[in-house]
Amino acid sequence: MEDNYTLLPEALFKKYYPRLCHFAWQLVHDRDLAEDIVQDAFMAYLKNHDAIVEDDIAIKNFLYSSVRNACFNLSRHERVVQRFLGYYRPEDFEESHVMAKIIRSEVMDEIHRIIQAMPDACRQVFRLGYLEGLSNFKIAEKLNISINTVKTQKQRGIKIIKSKFNPELLGLILLFFDK
Amino acid sequence: MDSKTYQVAQLVSKYLQNNLSEDEMAALQQWLEESPKNEEVLASFRGRQSVSDMEFLNSIDVAAGWERLTMRNRKNRWKRIAKVTGIAAAIAVVAFSWARFSTKTTPELETASNNRYINDVAPGGDRALLRLSDGRLVDLEAYRSGLEERDGTQIINSGGQVTYAKGTTATGELIYNTLVVPKAGTFQITLSDGTKVWLNAMSELRFPVHFGQGSREVFLQGEAYFEVAHDAKKPFHVNVNGNKVEVLGTHFNINAYRDVMSATLVEGSVRVSNPTGERVLAPGQEAKVGEQITVQPANIDKAIAWKQGDFYFKRDNIDEIMGQLSRWYDVEVKYESAYPANKGYSGAIRRDVNISQVLEMLSYVSGAVFTIEGNTVTIAFE
Numbered sequence: 001m002e003d004n005y006t007l008l009p010e011a012l013f014k015k016y017y018p019r020l021c022h023f024a025w026q027l028v029h030d031r032d033l034a035e036d037i038v039q040d041a042f043m044a045y046l047k048n049h050d051a052i053v054e055d056d057i058a059i060k061n062f063l064y065s066s067v068r069n070a071c072f073n074l075s076r077h078e079r080v081v082q083r084f085l086g087y088y089r090p091e092d093f094e095e096s097h098v099m100a101k102i103i104r105s106e107v108m109d110e111i112h113r114i115i116q117a118m119p120d121a122c123r124q125v126f127r128l129g130y131l132e133g134l135s136n137f138k139i140a141e142k143l144n145i146s147i148n149t150v151k152t153q154k155q156r157g158i159k160i161i162k163s164k165f166n167p168e169l170l171g172l173i174l175l176f177f178d179k
Numbered sequence: 180m181d182s183k184t185y186q187v188a189q190l191v192s193k194y195l196q197n198n199l200s201e202d203e204m205a206a207l208q209q210w211l212e213e214s215p216k217n218e219e220v221l222a223s224f225r226g227r228q229s230v231s232d233m234e235f236l237n238s239i240d241v242a243a244g245w246e247r248l249t250m251r252n253r254k255n256r257w258k259r260i261a262k263v264t265g266i267a268a269a270i271a272v273v274a275f276s277w278a279r280f281s282t283k284t285t286p287e288l289e290t291a292s293n294n295r296y297i298n299d300v301a302p303g304g305d306r307a308l309l310r311l312s313d314g315r316l317v318d319l320e321a322y323r324s325g326l327e328e329r330d331g332t333q334i335i336n337s338g339g340q341v342t343y344a345k346g347t348t349a350t351g352e353l354i355y356n357t358l359v360v361p362k363a364g365t366f367q368i369t370l371s372d373g374t375k376v377w378l379n380a381m382s383e384l385r386f387p388v389h390f391g392q393g394s395r396e397v398f399l400q401g402e403a404y405f406e407v408a409h410d411a412k413k414p415f416h417v418n419v420n421g422n423k424v425e426v427l428g429t430h431f432n433i434n435a436y437r438d439v440m441s442a443t444l445v446e447g448s449v450r451v452s453n454p455t456g457e458r459v460l461a462p463g464q465e466a467k468v469g470e471q472i473t474v475q476p477a478n479i480d481k482a483i484a485w486k487q488g489d490f491y492f493k494r495d496n497i498d499e500i501m502g503q504l505s506r507w508y509d510v511e512v513k514y515e516s517a518y519p520a521n522k523g524y525s526g527a528i529r530r531d532v533n534i535s536q537v538l539e540m541l542s543y544v545s546g547a548v549f550t551i552e553g554n555t556v557t558i559a560f561e
Contacts, residue, residue, distance in 0.1 A: 010245060018239045025235055031476050032493060035244065042248055057182045099184050100220045104232070106188035107224065111195065112236040134456045142455050 012059065013042060019109035020067055026101045027071035027092055041066035068098055124153075195224060238475050246521055247494075294542050297552040300508045300534040303380055305339035306364030310357040312388070319366070330354055332371070332388045340367040346389050353387035360401070363509035365485075370397075373408035374415065377486050380506040381436070402434045404486045407447075422453040422468050431460075432482045436502065439469040443482035488530050490537065494523030497545060497558070504556070508534045515559040518547075 017038060024034035041063050048062075072093050091097060124143075136154075140147045190207040193199045199207065211217050223229075309317045312328060319336050326334040332354075333344040341358070360366050360378040367377050371389045378384055382401025395415045407415045407426050417424040419435045429447020433440065442451050443465040450459050451466040458472045465477030484491030490507075492500055498520065501512045507530060524544045528537055538549040538556070550557040 013245050013248065014241050017241050017244050018236050021239050021244075022232065022235055030478075031235070031238065032478055035239075039244070039248055039251070043251065046248075057185065060185060061181075096214075096216060100216070100223075102184050103188040103191060103220060104223070106185065107192045107195065108229070108232045108236060110192045112233055114196070115233070138456055 016060070016063060017042075018112070019105045020063055022108060023064065023101055023105040024067050024071055026104065027068070028074065033074075037067055037070045040070060064102055068093070191221060191224070194221075234475070243521065247523065250519075250522055293548045294535075294538055295548075295550045296535050296538075297550075300510055300551065300554070302531050302533065303363030303365060303507045303509065305366060306361055307341070307366035307378070308359040308361070309334075309336075309341065310359060312354045312356060316359075328354055328356070328388045330388065334388075339365075340369065342369040343371040343388055345373065346371055349387060349389035349391050353389070353391050355385055355387055357383055357385045359383050361509075362506055370408075372410060372413075375406040377404040379403065379485050399433060399435065401436060402432070402485070404430075404432045404483055406430050419468075422451070425450045425452070432486070434482070436506075439467050441482075442466045442468065443477045443479065445479055445483065484527070485530065489527055490530055491527045493525050495525075496520055496523055497541075497547065500524065500541065501556070501558070504534060504537060509554065510534065510551075511555045513555060513557045515557055518558065518560055 020038045020041065021031075021034050024037045025031060028034055028037065044066050045059070045062060092101075134142065136147050136150045139150045143150070187207075187210055190199065190203055190210065193203060194207055211221065305320065307319045309319055309326070311317065311326070317326060319341060323336060323338065325336060328334065330349070332346060334356075335342040335344070358366060358368050358378060360380060360382045362381050364380050365378065367375065368384065369375050370386055372395060374395075376384055376397075379402035382399070382403055384403060385398040387396075390413065393413065395410070395413050396418060397416070398418045400419070405415075405417065405426070407429055415426045417426075417433060419433060419440050422440055424431070424433060424442050426447065426449045429449055430445040431447070431449055432443045432445070434443075435441075442449065442460065444460040444462050446462055448459065448461070450457055451468055451472055452458075453468050453470075453472060455470065456472055458466055458474050460466055460474060463477055463479065464474055465482065467473045467475070478493060481491045481493050485503075490503060497518045504510065505512050522545075524541065526540050526544055528540055534556070535551065538551070541547065542549055546561060548559045548561075550559075
């Protein structure tokens with residue numbers, strides 16, 4: 001039994017783990033809980049993967065369905081907490097909503113991977129400017145460069161993004177830089 | 180869900196990357212026309228929500244997730260937190276029955292595990308020392324009477340909590356006191372502005388007996404939970420190892436036992452700053468402040484469990500867990516073998532039980548064997 005696991009496709013896990021966590025998070029609004037649920041889904045996959053046809057779509061369907069069902073069947077306590085916090089919405093589990101959430105997770109994961117793959121300087125601006133919420137002045141201070149250099153780097157970053165992304169998405173990306 | 184969902188996701192993703200062929204554009208157009216809801220799905224990528232999505236994805240540690248899954252697979256010992264709590268309760272019952280039916284001279288405790296307890300260690304309690312401005316150190320547990328500072332401020336000590344009388348704004352130099360909570364201690368203090376602070380074991384709070392004209396500045400080491408009295412004119416600042424948490428009126432927890440401080444906001448709003456930057460927290464968020472500040476969704480139950488009288492472990496590694504036990508039971512911790520630093524354990528148990536009960540739970544979830552002898556807890560992993 002144990003030997004089977006050494007053959008497990010680690011790559012499969014690495015590919016799908018973030019987006020499945022994101023999908024679960026959209027339904028349960030709690031990061032730890034989402035990760036627990038996805039861990040369980042992979043456990044179930046490992047136990048059953050002989051029975052699952054090994055094509056990408058079948059695996060995805062299995063994983064997404066397991067996560068959706070687990071979110072739906074949360075323990076009573078967790079459900080009460082969710083209701084209390086105003087997070088529980090039964091309509092979230094209707095098919096069209098689930099589909100929209102899967103699309104969101106798939107797309108967000110891909111964009112996230114693209115941003116991760118950007119040149120370092122560009123990502124540094126992205127990280128300091130948005131994720132850390134620093135002003136141009138603070139970024140300049142931190143990186144020990146002039147404010148003009150920060151501005152130039154930001155413009156360069158935006159240029160790269162403009163060449164990679166549809167203007168539709170620019171609003172989102174600019175939010176990262178617009179600080 | 181059918182394969183179409185993934186095809187649409189692919190189209191949307193390509194569309195956002197400006198990378199659609201004509202055929203694909205037509206396919207996307209067709210999907211959009213199927214339902215006005217689909218338009219909304221596409222439009223939703225423009226909003227602010229997408230930023231949270233990115234932050235969420237940034238926070239997922241895939242390598243740690245994989246590690247956890249393989250560990251869990253190998254040893255099928257992992258239990259969900261609810262089960263662990265159940266086991267802990269069962270153990271508590273066993274321990275209770277043992278206490279009733281055994282005599283006090285029993286040299287060694289019986290256990291259901293391989294653990295060995297030469298003796299047991301009782302939990303911590305209300306314990307603190309107060310350092311007055313003249314340098315005197317008063318044991319608040321032993322000395323149960325009121326105290327007076329040199330400016331006449333009355334200090335009321337009423338078992339487990341100390342209260343500073345409300346007074347006028349201090350003029351001139353501020354008079355500072357320090358509340359020192361030792362290992363195996365916890366204490367609550369009410370400052371002169373009405374702010375309440377709960378201190379966990381091995382923590383210190385330095386504060387003026389009356390606040391001055393400007394901001395209210397206090398200095399913290401260790402861990403504390405704050406309920407800050409609202410006063411818009413005098414912002415409340417908690418200074419922790421050169422970092423600052425600035426508040427108006429709010430409930431939050433600060434844990435600064437380690438190099439990385441975490442501030443968890445329960446209610447209100449706080450701004451966390453370190454020498455390199457600052458972030459504003461919303462309720463339910465937590466900031467980790469080291470060299471950088473990162474903000475993530477918090478597990479509130481976990482952050483304030485100590486204040487509610489619970490231990491609450493959620494994927495904490497054994498070193499973190501033993502750190503908490505060492506502070507609360509005042510024990511030394513020794514590792515007989517290397518411990519799996521990247522493994523996390525979950526469980527919850529009351530803080531008012533003896534240490535053996537906590538160790539039983541830990542041994543159940545981790546497979547480690549514990550020995551208590553005197554004030555030393557020894558841990559061995561197989």
